[in-house]
Amino acid sequence: MITPTRPTSQPAGNAASPFAGADLCRLVGFTLPTGAPRSVFEDDIWDFTQVIGMPAYLAKCARRLDFTRITNPRWKTVAKEYAAAQMAPRHEAVRLLPHANRSIKAIGTIYAELLELVRWLNWLTVRGVRHLDEVTEHHCTSFAQYRATHRPNGAKTPHRESVHKLVASAILGLVQYGELFTTDRYREGLRPFAGHTANEVAGADSGPAENKTQPMADEVFQPLLAAALYLVHALAPHLVRELETKWHQDAARTSLPSSALADPAALEEVLRRHVTDRRPFHLLPARTKIRTWGLGNEDPLARVNLRAIAHEAGKGNFGPQLLGQMRSAIEKAVDDAGVAEPFCSDAALMERADGQGAVSWSLPLAERDLRTLTQVVKTAAHLVIVALSGMRQSELREMNVGCRVPPVEAGPGLVRYKLASRVVKDKPLGGVADEWVVVKEAYDAAEVAEQLLGDGADIGDPLVTGPLDRTRFTTFRNWVNGPAGQRLGLAPIPDGPLTARMLRRTLALEIAYRPGGLLAAKVQLKHLSVVTTEGYAARPGGAQAKFLAEVNAEENERNKDLVLTEFRRYQQGHLPAGPGARDLIDFFASVDGQLARTGAEDSVVVDNDQQVRDLLAARAEVLHLGVANYCWFTDPSKALCLKLAGTPEATKPLVGMCDSSRCPQATHHPCHRPVWATSTQTKQAFIGSIARRQKSEKARLQTDLDRDLAVLAAIDATT
Template identity: 40%
Template sequence: MMPSPTTSPAPRRARSAFTAVDVCDAAGLRLVPGARRVVFDQDRWRMDLADAHRQIQPYELDWDFTQILNPAWRVVAKEILLALLAPQHEAVVECPHAPRTARSPRTCYRYLVYLTLWFNYLTGCGIHRLDEVTQELCVRHLEGQSWSAPSRGLPRRRLDPESVTIVVRTVQVITLYAELLSTDAYEAGFVPWDGRPAAAVTGVKARGENAVQPVPDELLQPLLANCLYLVEVVGPHLAEVVEARRAHEEIRAKGPVARIADVPRLKALCEEFRERGEPLPKVSANQIVRYVDRRGDPLRPLAWRHLVSLAGFREITDTAKPHLIPVLVAVAQEVGFAGPWARTAPTVPRYGDTEPIEWTAPLAADDLRTAVGNVLTACSVVTSALSGMRSSELLELEVGCRTPGQAVAGGSRRFRLSGKVVKNKRLGGVPDEWVVIEQVDRAIALAERLVGRPRGEALFGNVEFTARVRTLRAWLERTGLGAHWALPVIPAGPSGSRMLRRTLALSIAKRPGGLLAAKVALKHISVATTEGYAARPGGSQRLFHAEVEAAEETEHLELTVQAFRDAQMGIMPAGPGARGLIDAFTHIDTALKDAARTDPKILHHDRHLENLLRKLAGTLHVGPANFCWFRDPAKALCLRLAGTPQAKKPLVGMCDSARCPQATHHPCHRPVWAGQAQSIDAFIASPRIAKGEKQRLMPERERALRVVAAIDAAAEADGRG
């Protein structure tokens, strides 16, 4: 809460309350062993924090106060930032309006950036004391910061109101610490914007739902298809090549330098290439382009280092090269050049069919590094899309984070990842664990092989998915590998980690059985992740589960409203529970019309209708071929069959909606039942199916056709057809 404009601050201190204070000690921040202490009086604070999480960039822990032109205001900035870091300090406690929650170093760094802009703006306006600041100056500064920086060829644009609230908070924060500041402060009683909240000043509008949009299905489908193919089909072969190159480089690094005396040995190696008809090792295409000084050189594509390493040398001197060139030119004319890696590539099944193809052409060293980077992108996308992890949680995954798969009843296995949760936690995060599916476990295992780092080091160095997916798409197109593997083209569009998390949450909420099962054919995926939700109540997955439940509630309400609107238009539900649902809709329709007599707008107001339908929507459970209105557990056929009549949720997987008195069928379910009838017809028409099996399928076919006919009849109840 900002102080009122009439508040009068106490007289300023003769010297700062933080003079000679150890900044990190006061804030409770641990430094790495051997790091230099950070003292308040220094004009540059470099904090080598032991607990810094991986989202923190090095520059965010290097605070240079000399960027503030006015020396007196440097002290003001230091006092405010240390007060934000250490709200428990006795001098800060004396400030009645100071926040009592410690801010993170990242947040404080943002305050430093905008305090520097504010103070230097005042200096540019000829203001040298804070008591000269007026509301007009504050407004003008905010207006200047509300526009994007100039960019060549692009006009400036007004920034989103949410992104400039920090400008208002920074200008106002000086008022909060008026009793603490020693060198300068605003005039007594002056509070920028009269203490109004920053969101109100900038015009931020409250949003009723998550502003993050899901990844569009036309982008998500090919993206997941590409990434899963790279992880499960291409990745293991690539990892073998990477490990072979890693071992080769370790041996090469220990070898001597080839000199003139070693030329005969290298010539013998060249003759071996000629005899085998094997191409000489080649550098990547981008390196060839860079060798401008070697234009016209017949050995321009030659990978010299790799060639001499095959003879046991680390590299070759420039004086020895001329003695070897004539032999190399002659050999190159006969055998040519090719990448030195993956020359005997095994075959893999092409995407979408079983036609075997070589997984890659021979690769140069740079080509191999590029492939590794893009397959790592696929690993991180699969992990994010199928686990719901935030970007901060992906960054905290380390080599060795996988735990051995645990066998569970039914023959399946459970896989877990150990990591940290950073958001809304203490600096450095807190340990947490995620239950994931096997595809995610394989993606992490592949990433560990590709990076080849020691246990405990970061697994993913960058999870900026939109940029990395753009690079992946360009690589598949440029190299022709996408067409070679017959992969679907990844459309352009954003696909950040927050969008993938949002997509997963909505997929759970909207799909019977949950998650991306329809996309990746994983029937057990919801069971695995549900176990994760229950494993650590209050953990990261539990918070994600809360998001899913909120999205599910919204989806069920929308489905209920749609069913009600359909009934109003004469498109009635079918199935054993149709009469009960129609009666409920009739009762709600009567209540809606009664309310409309006093307020005619209510009849067409969705909010009032949603309130009336909310309780009914709370009983809805979505099945793959029906809706279950679970209002009376005693009537649930699935619970009676399972012998658990007191259960609080239906067993949707056991639902026999053609007989359950609480199940209804709607037009959206017709394709499922019609498809079942068509599939059965195909089996009956097949000569390979035994006659007895065909007879067993006939009742199933008749039931499916009866359901389809009932749906059609209910939809035509008003005679419109």
Template identity: 40%
Template sequence: MMRRPLPSDPVPRRPESAFAQVDVCELAGLQLISGAQRSLFDDDRWILTGLAQRHRSIQDWELEWDFTEILSPAWRMVTKEIVLALLAPRFEPVLQCPLAVRAVRSPRTANRARIQLTAWFNWLTSRGIRTLAEATQELCEQYLEERSWSIPEPDKPQRRLDPDTLSEIVRTMKLVPLYGELLSTDGHRPGFTPWPGRTAAAVVGARSGRANRVPPVPDHILQPLLATCLYLVNDVGPHLADLLDELRADVAAAARLPRFTVDHLPAMRDVLAQMRAAREPLPAISAQKAAVVEEQADPGPLAYLAANRLGRKIGVRELSRSWAYRHLKDDPVLLELAAEVGFVGAWARAAAPIPRADTGELVPWTKPLADGEVEIMAGYVLTACLVLTCALSGMRTSELAEITVGARSCERPAPGAGSRFRLASRVIKWKPFGGVPDEWVVIEEVDRAVALAERLVGRPAGEPLFGTIMIGDRLANLRNWFERSGNRERWGVPPIPQGPVNARMLRRTLAQAIAERPGGLLAAKIALKHISVATTEGYAARPGGSQRLFLAEIEEAEDEHHVRLTVEAFRDFQAGRLPAGPGARGLIEAFAHVDAELKEAARSDPKVLQHDAHLESLLRKQAQTLHVGPANFCWFRDPAKALCLRLAGTPDATKPLVGMCDSARCPQATHHPCHRPVWVGQAESLTVFIESPGVPAGERRRLIPERERALRVVAELDTAMQEGTV
């Protein structure tokens, strides 16, 4: 009679791997470009850099998988089997594993699993473990504790890693027992699973569903950053693009010129004589080359001469700098000319004037530039184009990397809403490997920045536009260039303060700005209402697109903001700073009811009074009715009472028309202490117009009631404040 297998019995292993001799990419359904290297499962090094669908944000090193980094040959095979099972979960032997992952994982995700398995298996080897059957829960916990700390740095303490980072480690360790039936060389003992019955997030204490923790870019960095980038794109960029066109045409023409010979010496004499007569400076080398020259002990009088540029004036393709220095260093004509006129960059010697950013004073858009300096400046203006595109569209890093030359759609008029611009890209996140095409509705500033970037890079259609999207590194270089070149003082742009800035932070900043600042400005000349409308139209045009996901982030940030505002208004109520306005009585009654509930709950738990989470739960329903206006709060509980809807003739609408709000008369509008400066400012502005002798009498009569209304709102706020503190 056959004995029933016991949990302690070893698991029977396959005599040969189920993946033996298979083509990795063919099994995983990954297409390769023609002529690309193909990798077999039995190879210890898989090269997937020739994938046809690869997106631009994935690096070559992420597609070069060296399994020999795993010290144990048996565990090398285990890792290869798990990695390929993640790529091909519908392979029949994988389907026979009841607990295996069923969703297809991308090569990037599979590589991350490979890296984590390599670290885990090599750690076991360093502890003298030779088979996975020897692995215990205690060993798993020891490994996790060691991996929970950052790599030591000189003069810096170790820090504990974020739970999200640690959860990936635990999740990878828990992969091995999921594929026990598939593994051919080794596996855990029957029934063993690291941290059984607990998810990876629960093991490391990560909280699922928490709010977005990406911080926005602080205003003291954001405002000068966007102001500077707008100036570079709108004022400097067009002139620079024209200059680049001239430079590229010159380079193309030079390819057809002859090489320099001694026969060109008479022509050189004529050119030098003409320059001397016109007192035209000799062409100078770039500032970078000049810095190298200055370090030399005896550079010589012609060390700053751009010999190639002088050769172009003669009519030759190139003039070797070393040859010119050897044969012309003692030439009396050239030496006298250098002493008389000096050296100046050959380009933009008569630069067009542009207004300074601070005073409006007209200044040349650039100092004269050498050949290399034109390309360098173009790279920094391209950074400004990238920052504006990222900050004002909400696109992710991967989506920015997929923008190509020619991705702009023609301007399309939107009835009653001006023009709209569209930008094609690809969505990578949460999509099959390689992503899917998508289109963003963007504002004119973004369209202008992308159009300028296309001119600056000068690449054919279909080529990547921005290249690397490392905004933090590119901004650090931009700051240094501004100070090194002196252009910040020339243009009067504000200094960009030091501080972290990246694409995720800019995306978060835009989401919060739209959610929290109705009708306000993100930066000079950029209306948030315009951006918000463009974002909504992008959602409407492509309901499943990436812009819809961005709009969801905006709505989430808006909900959080409304809860915070409601809590602040409640705290003002508790402190005696009462609201004013037609809807104040109803709001005060609602707050009084919540206050009574808090006090009742505090009798059983004294911590409730200080616990904002409990207060937020009580106020959340009230916060859902809040719509923020520029100078009031609208508590939109009953559409029939909304004055704006009655005036518009749309009493069944689900949202108020904040732009038509007359908060001094609407029964659902309230004014709070935070709104007082707005009304005071309006009253002062109206007073200036009313007292101006240039304002017609009829207009003055129209403005007087407006001022009286503003003053009445201020007086009501002051009265409510006094009554509340009595």
């Protein structure tokens, strides 16, 4: 692709920007709360943090476009005009540009591209370039090579393909929109990267895109999901009860007076209860300053949380004077009752994940460790939802408290569970509300995620407050593989990449390779096109042609098995029925004769399954499965369905139009008998319910019933 050239003349320095004075939210169509500040084009920071409907996954920093870091003042205006044009492609000044993008770019994409644009412009400034018409092909190539390995923190590690594309897009974007810029632009004739597109510069394949996300390896996926399910269903109820106790204590603590405990009687009562109940005093949290009470590191009370004693006595702190007065009593009580971490000190027993006995669900934990455990269980809940529903990260982040749709009983013993969220990808700002049909495990995981938010969470609050990213997966794996997870009998999770996209791809494969699974996967994954689903469902590579080739190969193997089964039945004296039975019997007889001749010539028995399958392969290639028959599509001119449809040149039968009782290429076998029997029973019931005056209808149904009975009789006779 050749990049178009730009006009020769540079813009006049006093030219007014087509976006001058524009209210950006009104320009783009964003909605703001009443009274919220509104950014205008001239601002150096465009703030969209309060825009209603911004996707939840978008970080707060990505909702602010910051132009202050561009050192050349005239290039600030260039960057603003470029960003505004990306946001408002229908603007009068933009829609006339022949090479401008015609679709609105998301704020997150514009933010990422602006970061690269800032680096590009400042890189030019450092190298003495003051005007864009001084930029050469060498500058463009040099910067792209520099950004290929250099990171903003100074590290030199290769970037992903997406970063290379952003770099190229930032450079080429100033070519595409050059006519729009009012303060500076590239010279005419500049063709960065020899006219190649951003995809080509990044090394992306310009042909049909393959899904590069690999499914998760079974040896990683199985222990990962097993650990997550165990934590959600076995450990989470205990954790929620512990957290509820903590939240209640925290609420009570906030209502305590801030005054220091000075009452010896109240302190003596607290000490007595601890000793009597054999309840250890709380350890002081790690890294807590103890200078408040003048205690040294070697002091016997340095490890005791004196503030917790004060809270238990109804005060907000511990008085130093009372500490000196009651030190001996406190030390004795500590010696008698001991000290321990404040949480999970009396954890109940539960069955280990490997079935090897019961253990306490947790060892005593400090508050910091309890927070870590809570985050691990939250990760487990979110992981189960993604792995069993196929949600994207953006859809997971759009889930709110109350997302669990009330279960619906779909039949006796059958319950349908749904989770509500919003589809954001390829949708207008704010997304589109949708529901995911899920298994009960995912539904229960959403309930656990709600419970872990605490009583302060209201309906409509975000259910997931952070991304399910590499850090959380790593923390989860380290916890499972560490002492805590191994004590619970969890299988270690091997090394290997762990991402939410891999979980989604794994589920796509599991669904798509079942009967009717391709369309089911499209619906479940919320794809716009089944073509996208084909890419997800293909085995490594994701090419649609490869996927279809694999499906055809599997169907061919299935057909060979079916033909072999029918041939063996023929050898046992069980013949097919139907109009095409004679042709099929003749074919089987010829194969049987060929086997006999080959065996006589070679003086060996040639009758193993593989050799027979090879002889039957030609007939397997023309086998098509109907609901109530097999169709042997050997001669299109004989196909009744093609004659009825008026398409005699077709290369495949129209199985949905098959009348197997009359088609000369159809056969009936014992596996089809239940279908015909059900049809017979249904028609008999209808005939019995028809009034006497409806003679024509009754006659028509009776003709169909007679046909079904004849087919049933033929199947029974041949077996």
